[in-house]
Amino acid sequence: MRYLPLTPGDRQSMMQRVGVAGIDELFADIPADKLLRAPLDLPRAKSELEVSRMLGALAGKNVAASAVPFFVGAGAYKHHVPASVDHLIQRSEFLTSYTPYQPEIAQGTLQCLFEFQTQAACLTAMEVANASMYDGSTGTAEAVLMAHRITRRSKAVLSGGLHPHYADVVRTVSHMARDEVVSLPPDARASEDIIARIDNDTSCVVVQNPDFFGNLRDLAAIADACHAHGALLIAVFTEAVSLGLVTPPGDMGADIVAGEGQSIGNALSFGGPYVGLFATRRKYVRQMPGRLCGQTVDSEGRRGFVLTLSTREQHIRREKATSNICTNSGLCALAFTIHMTLLGEAGLKRLARVNHANAVKLADMLARVANVEVLNDSFFNEFTIRVKGDAAGVIEKLAAGGVLGGVPVSRLLPGAGLDDLIVVANTEVNTDEDREAFVSALQGVR
Numbered sequence: 042m043r044y045l046p047l048t049p050g051d052r053q054s055m056m057q058r059v060g061v062a063g064i065d066e067l068f069a070d071i072p073a074d075k076l077l078r079a080p081l082d083l084p085r086a087k088s089e090l091e092v093s094r095m096l097g098a099l100a101g102k103n104v105a106a107s108a109v110p111f112f113v114g115a116g117a118y119k120h121h122v123p124a125s126v127d128h129l130i131q132r133s134e135f136l137t138s139y140t141p142y143q144p145e146i147a148q149g150t151l152q153c154l155f156e157f158q159t160q161a162a163c164l165t166a167m168e169v170a171n172a173s174m175y176d177g178s179t180g181t182a183e184a185v186l187m188a189h190r191i192t193r194r195s196k197a198v199l200s201g202g203l204h205p206h207y208a209d210v211v212r213t214v215s216h217m218a219r220d221e222v223v224s225l226p227p228d229a230r231a232s233e234d235i236i237a238r239i240d241n242d243t244s245c246v247v248v249q250n251p252d253f254f255g256n257l258r259d260l261a262a263i264a265d266a267c268h269a270h271g272a273l274l275i276a277v278f279t280e281a282v283s284l285g286l287v288t289p290p291g292d293m294g295a296d297i298v299a300g301e302g303q304s305i306g307n308a309l310s311f312g313g314p315y316v317g318l319f320a321t322r323r324k325y326v327r328q329m330p331g332r333l334c335g336q337t338v339d340s341e342g343r344r345g346f347v348l349t350l351s352t353r354e355q356h357i358r359r360e361k362a363t364s365n366i367c368t369n370s371g372l373c374a375l376a377f378t379i380h381m382t383l384l385g386e387a388g389l390k391r392l393a394r395v396n397h398a399n400a401v402k403l404a405d406m407l408a409r410v411a412n413v414e415v416l417n418d419s420f421f422n423e424f425t426i427r428v429k430g431d432a433a434g435v436i437e438k439l440a441a442g443g444v445l446g447g448v449p450v451s452r453l454l455p456g457a458g459l460d461d462l463i464v465v466a467n468t469e470v471n472t473d474e475d476r477e478a479f480v481s482a483l484q485g486v487r
Contacts, residue, residue, distance in 0.1 A: 104445065106309055110475035112403075114423045114466025115253070115448040116177070116204050116279045117312065118304045121470055126306050126379045130372055138371070141334075144347045150371070151346035154334040157378045164284040165276075165298040166291030167320035171331040173374040174317030175366060177301030178207045181247065181277050182214040183330045183364055184299040184319070188245035188273045189220060190328050190363070196221040197245050198238050201228035202252030204279055205453040211247065227457050229416050229425055229450075231256035236266040243270055245297075249277040250290065254416070254450075254464060255423040257287060264294025273297060281305050281318065281377075282468075283421040285393030297321045306380030307373050316373035326350070330364030392469060396422035399476075400467040406480045407465070413483065416462070423466040425450070428483075432463045435486050444482045 052064075061067060068076070087095065106119050113119070130136065134149065141147030141154075154172040161170035174180035185197045197215065199208050199222060208224060215222045225233050231252060239246060246267050250258040264274040276290030278300035290298045302316040303309075321329050327350070335349030384392060400422040408415045412429040428435050432449040439446040447465040450457070467476070 104440065106445070110444045110471070110478045112447050112465050112467060112471065112475075112479060113445050114280070114468075115453065115464045116206065116301065117309055117315075118280055118282070118422075118466060118468055119309055119470055120282065120304050120468050122306055122308055122376075122380060123383055125383065126376050129379050130376050135372065135375055140371075141348065144345070148346055151334050151348070153375050153378060154332070154371070155336060155346050156382075157374045158334060160378060160381050161302075161318045162320055164281070164289065165295075165300075165318070165320045166289035167295070167298055168291075168323040169326050169329070169333070170318065170320035171329055172334050173302075173370045174299070174319050174331055175370060176303075176313065176315040176317045177277070177279055177299060178204070178210040178317075179366070180299035180301075180317035180319045181207045181275070182210045183366070184275045184277075184297045185211050185220075185245055185247065186214065186218070187297060187321075187325070187328050187330060187363065188275060189218075191325055192244045192271060192273060194242060194244035194272075195219075196223065196242050197247060198235065198243055199224045200235055200246070200248040200252065201225035201233050202231055202254060202256060202258070203247055203249045203277060204253045207249070207277060207279075227450075227454050227459060228252075229254045229459065229462060230418075231258060236263060239266050239270050239272060241270050243267070243272040245273045245275050247275045247277060249279065251278070251280060251283055251287065251421045251423060253279075253453075254425040254462075255420040256417055257419040257421065260290060260293035260295060264296075267296075268294070275299065280421065280423065282389070282393055282396055285389035286397060287393075287421055291320070296325070302373075302377045305384075306376035306378070314370055314373055316370040316377055328363055331366055393421075395469045396467070399469065399471055400424065402473075403465065403467045403471070403476050403479070406476055407483070410480060410483055422468055423464060426463050426465055427461050428463060430461065432461050435483075436463065438486045439479075439482050442482045442485065444479050446479055446483065 111119055138150050141150045144151060158170040158172060174183060189195050199211060212222050223238060225235060235246060246263060248258060248260060248263055250260060252258060260274065260276055267274045273296040274294060275297045276295035281302045281304040298320045300318045302318045307315060319331060332348055333350040335347055337345050337347055339345045400420060404415050404424050407413050407426055414427040415424060416427060417424040433451050436446055436449050447463040450459040450462040450464060
């Protein structure tokens with residue numbers, strides 16, 4: 042039985058009410074080159090059993106990250122997540138809880154979010170953090186919009202080391218808002234002179250650290266240049282574990298920090314859902330998007346938690362809202378908080394040191410392979426290598442040999458002239474045997 046609640050007459054009546062002649066007019070804002078010209082090449086109808094079989098066959102073509110030596114990163118990282126994390130987040134009081142609109146019956150949820158904010162602020166060395174964003178990329182775009190509100194300017198300068206997906210999201214949001222975006226060319230060696238692009242019309246500068254190519258960046262001079270021109274520095278990260286070892290952005294003068302928290306508590310999961318971290322200076326708190334949970338006391342002096350700020354469009358007038366994000370990544374944020382609590386400060390630092398040491402081992406091994414060059418002067422657990430010829434082809438051959446050897450830069454930056462570069466990540470899950478298998482396979486391909 043098919044469920045068709047609307048008749049053709051119903052649809053016609055609705056179109057007349059909103060003033061359009063046809064369905065296609067409702068999609069007029071979508072660029073023409075993004076519209077499908079024909080239906081997708083999919084069967085029109087299948088039974089549940091047939092669909093299950095088809096999807097199972099497709100899933101069987103995937104190589105699981107835990108099945109082979111795995112060195113893929115570029116914004117999503119394979120780390121060990123303790124079994125206790127998944128056990129706890131699947132308790133019904135966590136798994137089924139919803140938005141804490143009623144604090145008197147949502148104290149547990151609010152406290153979890155408060156602890157998450159505290160951890161995010163400590164990690165980034167900032168004064169205040171919100172109760173999470175969708176992910177790092179949308180958090181970065183929201184940071185740019187926030188900077189525009191604060192400075193009352195509308196030009197963002199994006200580093201060439203910013204993750205391409207993050208840059209794309211910023212450009213998409215900025216295009217719809219008619220804001221200006223200056224994107225510097227991809228910069229595999231972190232040699233760009235981004236300070237020279239800052240002027241008195243600049244609202245913000247967006248720099249990633251470690252950057253997309255793995256380079257570590259000193260943000261202090263960039264922050265000083267931004268402030269001299271009345272602009273803000275937005276510091277971005279994609280690898281949260283790096284904050285256990287790398288100087289946090291707040292200590293280098295960043296005004297807003299946005300990043301991805303997937304590395305802590307959250308598995309790769311085919312790209313999501315993930316959890317965005319967002320922090321800023323106290324003086325900018327009223328321009329911060331999303332939610333802010335606060336600690337207070339009740340009428341009897343007992344500690345309690347409330348939504349201190351929630352300036353979202355469904356709560357206040359739309360023109361006054363700081364964000365159109367409809368929710369936070371609550372369960373993913375909880376997983377982050379549980380894992381971070383299990384690690385503690387000392388555990389996070391040890392984990393970060395192991396990541397860096399493993400990456401240094403691998404970089405040294407790869408540098409000895411003929412026709413392979415490690416480009417980075419500094420890195421955390423991710424770096425870029427140059428190979429002879431087509432890097433994407435090399436990755437495919439490595440995969441055929443049972444090694445997932447990284448991400449070819451051409452996959453994320455097609456047409457940028459970087460077809461011989463591979464971004465390689467090495468975390469705590471990789472063993473000496475994994476690294477030897479990678480080197481051996483690469484020697485065979487070369």
